[in-house]
Amino acid sequence: MTGAPLLEIAVVLLGLTVLLVEAFATTIDKRSLAIASIVGLAAVLVATFFLPSPPPAEATGFWSFYTADSLAIFFKRFALVTTILVLIMMIDYAPIVRQTIHGATHQAGLGEFFAIPLFTCAGLMWMASAVDFVMIFVSLEVVTMSFYVLVAFTRRNPASLEAGVKYLILSALSTGFLVYGITWIFGVTGETNLARITAALSAANVERMPALFGMALVLVALGFKIAAVPFQIWVPDVYQGAPTPVTAYLSVGSKAAGFVVLLRVLEPFFILPEMQKLLVVVAALTLIYGNVAALPQTNLKRLLAYSSIAHAGYLLVGVVSLAGSAVGFYLVSYLLMTMLSFAVLIIVSAQTGDRIEDFNGLSSRAPFLSFAMLIAMASLAGIPFTAGFLGKFFIFDAAIRQHQTMLVVVGVITVACGFYYYLKVVRAMYWEPAATTGAVPVSQFSRVTIGALIAAIIFLGVYPQPVLNALRSQPVTASATR
Amino acid sequence: MISEYLPVLLHILVAIGFAAGALIISVVLGKAGRTTKIKDSAYECGMLPQGEAQPRFSVKFYLVAMLFILFDLEIVFMYPWAVVYRESIVESKTILWSMLSFVSILMVGYVYALKKGALDWKK
Numbered sequence: 001m002t003g004a005p006l007l008e009i010a011v012v013l014l015g016l017t018v019l020l021v022e023a024f025a026t027t028i029d030k031r032s033l034a035i036a037s038i039v040g041l042a043a044v045l046v047a048t049f050f051l052p053s054p055p056p057a058e059a060t061g062f063w064s065f066y067t068a069d070s071l072a073i074f075f076k077r078f079a080l081v082t083t084i085l086v087l088i089m090m091i092d093y094a095p096i097v098r099q100t101i102h103g104a105t106h107q108a109g110l111g112e113f114f115a116i117p118l119f120t121c122a123g124l125m126w127m128a129s130a131v132d133f134v135m136i137f138v139s140l141e142v143v144t145m146s147f148y149v150l151v152a153f154t155r156r157n158p159a160s161l162e163a164g165v166k167y168l169i170l171s172a173l174s175t176g177f178l179v180y181g182i183t184w185i186f187g188v189t190g191e192t193n194l195a196r197i198t199a200a201l202s203a204a205n206v207e208r209m210p211a212l213f214g215m216a217l218v219l220v221a222l223g224f225k226i227a228a229v230p231f232q233i234w235v236p237d238v239y240q241g242a243p244t245p246v247t248a249y250l251s252v253g254s255k256a257a258g259f260v261v262l263l264r265v266l267e268p269f270f271i272l273p274e275m276q277k278l279l280v281v282v283a284a285l286t287l288i289y290g291n292v293a294a295l296p297q298t299n300l301k302r303l304l305a306y307s308s309i310a311h312a313g314y315l316l317v318g319v320v321s322l323a324g325s326a327v328g329f330y331l332v333s334y335l336l337m338t339m340l341s342f343a344v345l346i347i348v349s350a351q352t353g354d355r356i357e358d359f360n361g362l363s364s365r366a367p368f369l370s371f372a373m374l375i376a377m378a379s380l381a382g383i384p385f386t387a388g389f390l391g392k393f394f395i396f397d398a399a400i401r402q403h404q405t406m407l408v409v410v411g412v413i414t415v416a417c418g419f420y421y422y423l424k425v426v427r428a429m430y431w432e433p434a435a436t437t438g439a440v441p442v443s444q445f446s447r448v449t450i451g452a453l454i455a456a457i458i459f460l461g462v463y464p465q466p467v468l469n470a471l472r473s474q475p476v477t478a479s480a481t482r
Numbered sequence: 483m484i485s486e487y488l489p490v491l492l493h494i495l496v497a498i499g500f501a502a503g504a505l506i507i508s509v510v511l512g513k514a515g516r517t518t519k520i521k522d523s524a525y526e527c528g529m530l531p532q533g534e535a536q537p538r539f540s541v542k543f544y545l546v547a548m549l550f551i552l553f554d555l556e557i558v559f560m561y562p563w564a565v566v567y568r569e570s571i572v573e574s575k576t577i578l579w580s581m582l583s584f585v586s587i588l589m590v591g592y593v594y595a596l597k598k599g600a601l602d603w604k605k
Contacts, residue, residue: 016587016590019590020590020593
């Protein structure tokens with residue numbers, strides 16, 4: 001058991017250490033814990049590039065639960081980068097957390113706020129490697145449990161509390177669906193390992209209906225995670241109520257983990273043609289609902305929640321088209337642009353608020369932040385020379401190859417919808433007069449992060465090759481050519 | 483094929499039927515179903531009822547209950563572990579280390595709870 005599993009162990013140990021330091025050292029500045037976590041995660045991220053090659057796929061014992069293929073390593077890095085960015089945002093958000101928690105010391109609760117994302121990160125990394133339903137379930141629960149705490153973290157804020165309760169109840173319900181679905185699949189095949197389920201399902205005497213029923217139940221649970229219609233009811237309220245860095249974490253980390261599990265779990269089931277039809281319907285509904293419901297939004301956080309549903313739709317088009325690498329690239333571009341918009345949102349809303357009106361005339365007050373938001377919105381809408389454009393391009397390219405004409409038509413129409421509501425934010429920043437004056441203070445650390453995100457979006461929009469190379473030679477792209 | 487799953491459907495129907503039936507029968511047969519204002523009031527000899535029917539509990543009770551469940555579950559894992567321990571330890575030491583790491587993670591949680599004053603009743 002060397003190599004990849006040590007990464008998660010390192011992250012968990014880092015989390016435990018941060019918790020113990022938080023418990024014993026009561027007088028230190030808690031923000032130094034966040035810095036220490038960021039440095040630790042960065043070290044783990046570097047370590048992912050020096051892994052020994054994993055044992056062959058037909059392994060037994062531990063390796064029948066856990067894989068370290070290139071898809072898994074890719075999404076481990078994805079989880080680490082996401083967590084690092086979230087921790088950087090949390091440092092900016094710390095004053096707001098302090099206002100809503102009354103503890104013995106003036107920084108009470110901050111240590112946990114920085115420690116819990118580390119456990120979430122470990123869960124996300126396990127999810128990337130899980131190739132057995134038992135492992136998938138356990139890692140999914142690790143992620144969900146830590147999100148329960150994070151969503152309701154600013155507990156004196158009723159909106160956050162409401163979001164926490166909603167997330168708890170609906171998430172527990174979806175977990176129930178997942179376990180029930182797994183039992184049905186186990187009942188038909190007698191296996192929980194995905195590779196062995198594939199073998200069992202392609203046998204001649206297999207019963208299809210119960211397996212399909214079980215898979216539909218699993219889809220409900222994963223649909224909840226990735227915010228696909230009709231399991232999206234929780235998204236706007238929870239995203240709006242949760243602390244903003246946690247919203248960013250939910251919309252990127254949780255969604256990406258949902259998609260990597262979806263890619264792995266669906267592989268055995270695409271033998272059954274009904275599965276694809278079901279997913280086409282879900283993808284089309286998600287695209288239409290997410291984009292149309294985003295149109296009238298006036299709160300930027302809520303707008304980003306609906307945009308997150310819409311992007312789940314585009315990603316599902318990629319999943320239906322069996323384009324694993326297109327989904328991977330889209331997730332990377334989604335990570336960059338969503339994190340960028342949330343980073344700017346946190347800094348601006350600390351001064352004014354998170355409605356779109358609060359961004360009026362931002363260009364005169366904070367030219368750098370409004371330029372960052374402009375790039376984020378342009379990329380989310382899908383304007384050429386941004387990562388968001390190429391992401392959509394690869395997805396639609398794959399869909400056309402698979403002759404999913406209906407999905408492409410729906411997709412292109414909804415992209416036009418997206419232009420309206422994303423550029424609404426840009427209009428507010430550049431054309432509306434400012435309600436307040438005075439520059440928006442940005443810490444040096446955030447300024448560097450935002451600059452790096454802008455550069456990454458434009459770089460990947462022009463030259464996507466590094467990400468595509470990292471995604472190459474993986475089982476999902478192998479099945480894409482099937 | 484699908485007809486083999488008829489027992490599952492029957493099971494669901496029986497479960498729903500039993501729950502609904504028990505409720506309906508108790509309302510129809512028992513006198514409990516008929517309520518009056520006097521019947522609903524709390525019974526206390528001579529004294530008028532005081533306070534609310536659902537008093538608020540201190541959150542400490544829930545905290546202690548949660549911690550109890552957390553550490554109680556440890557025992558559930560330890561029983562099967564103890565059963566196979568003697569045979570497995572001969573082959574490799576993995577069984578010892580895996581349980582030690584599990585317990586030490588819980589130990590960190592315990593130290594954290596202790597340090598945060600979760601078991602301090604008076605605070």
